[in-house]
Amino acid sequence: MxxxxxxxxxxxxxxxxxxxxxxxxxxDEPITSKLLAEVLDENRETVESAIENLVREYDGRExxxxxxxxxxxxxxxxxxxxxxxxxxFLKTRPNARLSLAALETLAVIAYKQPATIPEILEIRGVxxxxxxxxLLDKRLIAAKGRKETVGRPMQYGTSKDFLIQFGLKDLSExxxxxxxxxxxSGSV
Amino acid sequence: MxxxxxxxxxxxxxxxxxxxxxxxxxxDEPITSKLLAEVLDENRETVESAIENLVREYDGRExxxxxxxxxxxxxxxxxxxxxxxxxxFLKTRPNARLSLAALETLAVIAYKQPATIPEILEIRGVxxxxxxxxLLDKRLIAAKGRKETVGRPMQYGTSKDFLIQFGLKDLSExxxxxxxxxxxSGSV
Amino acid sequence: xxQPTEQLTFDFDKVQPHFNTESPDDIKLTLGEFSxxxxxxxxxxxxxxxxxxxxxxxxxxxxxxxxxxxxxxxDISLAADFIVMAATLIEIKSKMLLPREIFxxxxxxxxxxxxxxxxxxxxHQKFKNAAEVLYEFSIVEQAVFTRGQIESDENNVETNASVxxxxxxxxKILARHVKEVQMEIAREEISLAEMLKRIRERIYNAGExxxxxxxxxxxxxxxxxxxxxxxxxxxxxxxxxxxxxxTFGEIILRKI
Numbered sequence: 196m197x198x199x200x201x202x203x204x205x206x207x208x209x210x211x212x213x214x215x216x217x218x219x220x221x222x223d224e225p226i227t228s229k230l231l232a233e234v235l236d237e238n239r240e241t242v243e244s245a246i247e248n249l250v251r252e253y254d255g256r257e258x259x260x261x262x263x264x265x266x267x268x269x270x271x272x273x274x275x276x277x278x279x280x281x282x283x284f285l286k287t288r289p290n291a292r293l294s295l296a297a298l299e300t301l302a303v304i305a306y307k308q309p310a311t312i313p314e315i316l317e318i319r320g321v322x323x324x325x326x327x328x329x330l331l332d333k334r335l336i337a338a339k340g341r342k343e344t345v346g347r348p349m350q351y352g353t354s355k356d357f358l359i360q361f362g363l364k365d366l367s368e369x370x371x372x373x374x375x376x377x378x379x380s381g382s383v
Numbered sequence: 384m385x386x387x388x389x390x391x392x393x394x395x396x397x398x399x400x401x402x403x404x405x406x407x408x409x410x411d412e413p414i415t416s417k418l419l420a421e422v423l424d425e426n427r428e429t430v431e432s433a434i435e436n437l438v439r440e441y442d443g444r445e446x447x448x449x450x451x452x453x454x455x456x457x458x459x460x461x462x463x464x465x466x467x468x469x470x471x472f473l474k475t476r477p478n479a480r481l482s483l484a485a486l487e488t489l490a491v492i493a494y495k496q497p498a499t500i501p502e503i504l505e506i507r508g509v510x511x512x513x514x515x516x517x518l519l520d521k522r523l524i525a526a527k528g529r530k531e532t533v534g535r536p537m538q539y540g541t542s543k544d545f546l547i548q549f550g551l552k553d554l555s556e557x558x559x560x561x562x563x564x565x566x567x568s569g570s571v
Numbered sequence: 572x573x574q575p576t577e578q579l580t581f582d583f584d585k586v587q588p589h590f591n592t593e594s595p596d597d598i599k600l601t602l603g604e605f606s607x608x609x610x611x612x613x614x615x616x617x618x619x620x621x622x623x624x625x626x627x628x629x630x631x632x633x634x635x636x637x638x639x640x641x642x643x644x645x646d647i648s649l650a651a652d653f654i655v656m657a658a659t660l661i662e663i664k665s666k667m668l669l670p671r672e673i674f675x676x677x678x679x680x681x682x683x684x685x686x687x688x689x690x691x692x693x694x695h696q697k698f699k700n701a702a703e704v705l706y707e708f709s710i711v712e713q714a715v716f717t718r719g720q721i722e723s724d725e726n727n728v729e730t731n732a733s734v735x736x737x738x739x740x741x742x743k744i745l746a747r748h749v750k751e752v753q754m755e756i757a758r759e760e761i762s763l764a765e766m767l768k769r770i771r772e773r774i775y776n777a778g779e780x781x782x783x784x785x786x787x788x789x790x791x792x793x794x795x796x797x798x799x800x801x802x803x804x805x806x807x808x809x810x811x812x813x814x815x816x817x818t819f820g821e822i823i824l825r826k827i
Contacts, residue, residue: 209445214468217447217461221469223719234472252444257397259405272721273405280402281409284422295740298732302741313787319744322777346783361734368528370738374537378516408718451715459718466714473716481709483702484606490702506698508691509607509652519735526734549705550712563700564693 211237212245212252219249225268293329300326301335305357305369309339309350327351335360399425400433400440407437413456413547454546455553481517488514489523493545494560497527497538515539523548608656609695611638616692623692626685628667632660663688766797767804774811774826782813782822 206214215231232242246269250262261274273281293301300323304310307318315323330336334356341347353366363369394402402423407414420430434457438450449462461469481489488511492498495506503511518524522544529535541554551557605611613623615634621627639657642649666684683689761769774780785802789795802824805811810827 213445213447213462214465215447217465217469217716218472220448220459220718221461221473221716234468256440256444257401259401259403260408271408271718273409274401277402277405280422281405284406284409284418287418287422293732298736299740299744301732302737303744305737306741313784316784317788320747322780345787348783348787361732361737362525362527363734364528368734370526370537370734372738372742374738378512378519409721449715460715461717463711463714466716469716481706482606483610486702486706487606487610487698490698490705493705494698494701506694507607508609508656508695509650519733522733548712549708550715551708558701558704560697560701563697563704 206235206237208241208245208248211235211241212248215242215245216249219262219269219271222268222270225265225270227268231269293333294326296321296323297326297329299323301330301353301357304330304336304351305353305366308352309342310352311342311348311350313348315351394423394425396429396433396436399423399429400436403430403433404437407450407457407459410456410458413452413454413458415456419457451550452552453550454543481521482514484509484511485514485517489518489541489545492518492524492539493541493554493557496540497530498540499530499536499538501536606699607650608653609692610699611635611653612656612688613692613696613699623696624689626689628660628664628685632664635660659688761794761797763797763800763804766794766801770798770801771805771809771811774805774824779823779825782824785824 214235218231218234219226228239228242228246231246232239235242246262253260253262259274259277260271263270263272299319300315303315303318303323307314312323312327315327327336330351331338334354336351336357337354339350339352342350357363358365403419406419406422416427416430416434419434420427423430434450441448441450447462447465448459451458451460484507487507488503491503491506491511495502500512500515503515515524518539519526522542524539524545525542527538527540530538545551546553605614612631612635615631615638616623616626619627619630619634621631636657639649639653642653663684770785773785782802785798786795789798802813805824806813812825812827813822814825815822
C-alpha cells in the first residue's frame with residue numbers, strides 16, 4: 196500500500212506543530228514522538244521541539260485542554276480544573292444509544308407488546324434481563340401489569356418516551372413488515 | 384436530580400472560554416450553545432461570545448484543529464489542509480461512496496422532505512426502494528411518520544448524521560434548489 | 572447489523588457510457604452508471620448536443636431503444652422503469668408524426684407532445700445538479716477528522732437506532748426463531764435424555780435461571796413432568812444447585 200505523500204516544499208515549523216496537533220487529536224491512544232516522526236517523515240528532534248511548542252502554547256493561553264505525556268506518548272485531554280463541569284456535562288448528555296441486545300429486546304417488546312420476560316426469551320433465544328433493565332432505566336419501556344398465567348410474570352410495553360425518541364405519533368406509525376418488503380423487493 | 388455545582392466566584396470570560404473548549408472536546412457529537420449554557424449555568428450570549436473567541440483563537444494561531452458549527456452544534460475537527468497526513472496516520476481511505484442512485488435519492492429527500500416513495504419515483508423516474516434502504520442503513524435519512532393519504536405511505540427526511548456527513552450547520556445551508564435551474568441554455 | 576451496501580461507486584468524472592459504433596458488426600458499449608431512464612435520456616440528449624427544449628425525439632428515441640436492446644443482449648437486468656420510458660418515447664414519437672390539425676387546434680396553441688417529458692427532464696436535472704453539489708460537500712467533509720476515543724467515551728459498541736432498525740432486528744429474530752421452531756416440530760416427543768441436555772445447556776449458557784422460566788417454555792404437560800425430573804437429576808448428578816432466598820420466592824437454578 197502506497198501511502199507516500201507527494202513531494203512537497205519542506206514544512207515550516209509552524210506547519211509541523213499544526214500537524215502534530217492534528218495527529219495527537221485523532222489518535223485513540225497516546226502517540227509517541229517516534230511514530231509522529233515516521234508519519235511526518237521528519238526527524239525526531241524536529242517533532243519533539245514541535246511537541247514542546249505545542250505544550251507551551253496550550254499552557255500559555257490557559258486552554259481548557261492540555262497536551263500531556265502519558266505512557267511514553269502524547270495525548271490531548273481536558274485540564275483537571277474543569278472536571279466538575281466536564282462531569283456535569285457527561286451526566287446531562289442525552290444518551291439515546293442502545294446495545295444490540297437492548298435494541299433486539301426493544302424490537303420484540305415494540306412489536307409483541309405486552310410481552311413477558313419468558314416470552315421475550317422464547318423469541319430472542321437468550322436471556323434479556325439486563326437488556327430489560329437498561330430499557331427500563333432509559334424509560335423506553337414500562338411495566339404493564341402481570342400476566343395471569345403460571346408465575347404471573349410482569350408484562351412490558353413501550354412507553355411514551357419510546358414514541359418521542361423514535362419520532363412516532365403512536366404505535367400505528369411503527370413500520371410494518373410490508374413497509375420493509377417495499378424496500379427490500381424494489382429494484383433500482 | 385441535583386447537578387448544581389457549588390457556589391463559586393463568577394467565572395472570568397477566559398475561564399468560560401476554557402470550559403467551553405473542554406466541553407466541545409469531550410462531547411462526542413456537535414454540542415449546542417444551549418446545552419453549553421445549561422452545563423455552565425451561564426446565559427446563552429456569554430457562551431456564544433466565548434465560542435466566537437475560541438473560533439478566532441484557533442484560526443489565529445493556525446492550529447491543526449478548528450472549531451466548526453455543524454448540525455446545529457459545535458465540534459472540534461482537524462483542518463482540511465492536513466487530511467493527507469491524518470489519513471496516512473489513521474491508514475484510512477475516503478469513505479465508501481454512495482451510488483449515483485443513492486445520492487440522487489438523497490438529494491430529492493433533502494429538498495422535498497418529508498418525501499414519500501411515490502414522490503421520489505416521480506422525480507427520479509425510477510424505483511428508489513433499494514437506494515432508500517441504503518440511505519436508511521447509512522443513517523443519512525430517517526422515517527418521519529406517515530402521510531395522511533391513500534395507503535398512508537412512510538415519509539422520509541434527512542437525519543442529523545446527514546448534516547454531519549455533509550458538513551452542514553442546518554438544512555438552510557443547502558443551496559436553494561432554484562440555483563440549479565441554470566438550464567436555459569439547453570445544454571445538459 | 573451489517574447490511575449489504577450498494578457496490579457501485581459514485582464519481583461524476585467517470586467515463587459516461589457510450590457506444591463505439593465503428594463498424595456495424597462491431598458495436599462496443601462502455602457501460603456507465605445511470606440512475607434511471609431520465610438520466611439515460613439526459614445523457615443521450617447531451618451526446619447528440621441537442622437542445623433540451625427542442626428534443627429531436629425520433630433520433631433520441633432510437634438511441635434510447637438501441638441502448639436498451641444492448642443492455643438486454645448483455646443480460647443486464649433492466650428496471651421496469653426503463654421499459655416504461657421506452658414506451659413513452661415511442662408514443663411521443665408517433666404523436667409528433669401526426670399533423671397537429673388532426674386535434675382540431677391551431678398549430679401555435681397545440682401542446683407539444685414532448686412538453687411533459689421536457690418538464691420531467693428539467694426537474695430531474697435540477698436534482699441531479701443538487702446531488703452533485705451534495706457530493707462536493709461530502710468530499711470536503713471527508714477531509715475533516717474528529718477526535719479519537721477518550722476516556723469518557725463508552726467502550727461498548729453501541730447502535731444508534733431508528734424505527735427501521737427495530738423492524739430489521741425484529742425480522743432477524745423472527746427468522747432465527749422460525750428455524751428453531753421447525754426443528755422442534757419435527758420431533759414428536761422429547762426423551763428424558765434430550766430434556767436433560769436442553770436444560771443443562773440453558774443453565775450453562777445463562778449461568779443461572781429461574782425455575783419458573785424453564786417450566787414456562789414447556790409446551791405440554793409431559794414436557795413439564797420431564798423437565799421437573801430433569802432438573803432433579805441435574806441437581807443430583809451435576810454441579811447445579813437450587814437456591815431460594817425467601818419462602819415462596821423464586822427458585823434459581825445455578826451452575827456451580
